[in-house]
Amino acid sequence: MNYVKKIKEESQNADDYIYKTIKLDNNIIEIINIETITSSSDINNFILKRISYLNTLNSKNLLDFLYNYLPTTSISIIENYKTLKQKLLNGYTILIINNKDILGIETRRNLTRGVAEAEYEKTIVGSKDAFIEHYNTNLGLIRRRIKDTNLRLKTYELGRYTKTKVAILYINNIAKPDLIEKVNKKLENINIDGILDSNYLKQYLNETNSLFPSLKTTERPDLACESLLEGKIIIIVDNSPEVIILPTFFIDFFHTSDDYYQKSFNITFIRIIRLLAFLISIFLPAIYVSITTHNPDSLPINLLLSFKSQRLTVPFPAFVEAIMMIIIFEVLRESDIRIPSTMGNAVSILGGLVLGEAAVNAGIVSPIMIIVIAISAISGLLIQNIDAINSIRWYRFILIILSSIFGYYGLYLGIILILTNLTDTKNQEDNYLYPFVPINLEEQKDGFLKITNKKLKKRNSVLSNNKVRGK
């Protein structure tokens, strides 16, 4: 088989495929690389320059000679065409010696950015670094924190066309073997065209029908390491700046990595605030709609009159007004995410201040509705996870619709539906609402309450058989 000819045929003579032939004595060395993903300086310095130093090439075993002669550790002997192709597409430079022996030398171009500050999961104290799109860097950020041989790694190559490198990480003597096996099986059974981000995998690993997310992703290495030490599993996907943590419980969305860096009573306070904000975010618009459309009797008369006076000029029913405002808020949020940051301030001023003020003055919406939606929206942002924020949005909509039809009864109905859904949800065979359903008093020490790290002596019993921390 003529390897060069075959590659040329398969790549349809693509422009960025570079072919070079070197003749030395009676030997022909053909060098192939893909210009766009390889580093030309590495090829020049470690391959071409070294070969050019040779005046003669008369070794009997040319393959062994070059394997030892070239100054790199990332070199491998390639046995077949399939591996050749795979290496070539992964940024290797291929050396075909006399169309017989093949060497692959890693000369991957650095196409990623450097380690930067976490963008979405901001913290006041603690480390600032975040995962990036580079697999090895992400793995390094974890290994730098957990220096133990029990930190185990299983790698996979997923995606029919993307051949994305995926790895599961766990601490061998902490994580439960059956969980590792289960995740392992799931990953092995994935058969798709490509995995471009860790979020692709979420859909395959997700086990629940709940609107609330059953998996958490993080861009923070410290949070990933905390999860590993707790007995959880981390999934790293090449080209993704987020890693997947599993299993994830409902309570995990109220925890942040810096919860463990500050005084426990401050954290207890802020976790309760997060819970309150979460409840406000879901229920406040629905309560307002209930009050104004079915249950005005639940308000003191002065407040009721205040609401009434504010709604005097509004031509829409309260339900339409609420839905309209939520949609406008979502439009503003989406535009804020998509537009360049240089235009962000202008849009915020135009959307938030000018439109809000003008809408009230024009009598299209009432000031109280703007307050309700703003409080609800801001409260929802206390939870950092985007999937959790999106689920809050859906529950908000559902509750508003139920409240507008049935008033408080609808609201209670919605609450029962949410609670039934959450209590019924299982995540990797554990209850999603654990440690509240079923109740585990030991785990309440790090639930919505938080005691000092010193006193947190036991690991989560559903996550690890190795229950005592420090062992």
Place this chain on the structure above:
Amino acid sequence: MKRKSLILAILLIIFVTGCDSYIELNDLVIINAIGITKTENDYNLYLSLVEPDENTLMEPKTTLQIATGSSINQIIDNLSLTLNKKIYLSHLNLLLIDDTIKKNEWEEIVNFFLNNNETREDYLVVNTNNIKEALEKTKFGFINELIENNFNETSKTIKTTMYDVIEKIFNHEKLYLPYLEINDSIKLNGLKSYYDNNYLKINSEDVIYLNYYLNNIKTYKFSYKCLDNNKFLYLNILKAYTKELKNEIVITNELKIINNDCNFSKSEIDKILSDNLKTNIKKISNKKIKIKNIVRGLYENK
């Protein structure tokens, strides 16, 4: 089976939970006080309509709407049609009546409010000699505050809610209503008791002893003029508990001596207060009266 249960659940939700109760705030006429009188065959309704003031920091403004009809229900329905809004009684906090409301009228009023699922029966019921002026001349919530303050500070009135009225009417018991007298000024002037189709006036001073009897005393100031000069004994009754037993009434007073210019001893003060209470409560009940006075503060009992 599952489908039937689901349909049943949906029907229950639709018909039982009041999903037809959808109402916009702008379609409500909020009523905070109602006055009812009877003239020959007609009822006269005085409705105090509350409207938000443009400046919401100010007190809400009230307007009086007067309507007449053969029944309260009919008047409310007609008014609702005239105003093209729903008459909303959920925030009703005052019902004014006068002496024209007797047995049949009380039954009509009680029936109306019991059948109205918006009201909560916790609003005050007051007797007055001039309903129109009482509602016109007073600001929003004034009468309620007047009764509340008098009841808490002087015990010279009584708080009677619609719930009490219903209970007394059904049980044929004596009904006591605060009496709001409108002459040149507006003032609470004792009570009106309704029993056996008749109203009787009770003076403010006597209301204190009635409140003792009903175990309704919050706090009040007792004064006693000394015999030999113009000096006074002032006592502040902080708390009083009345327990009615089979043959006797036991009253416990917790009091503070505010002024003792007459230089009475503690036993003399005890006797003065006890005698006063015994004499007056005897007018209401024939039972034996036992009184215990506990002095707090500087003269505290050891």
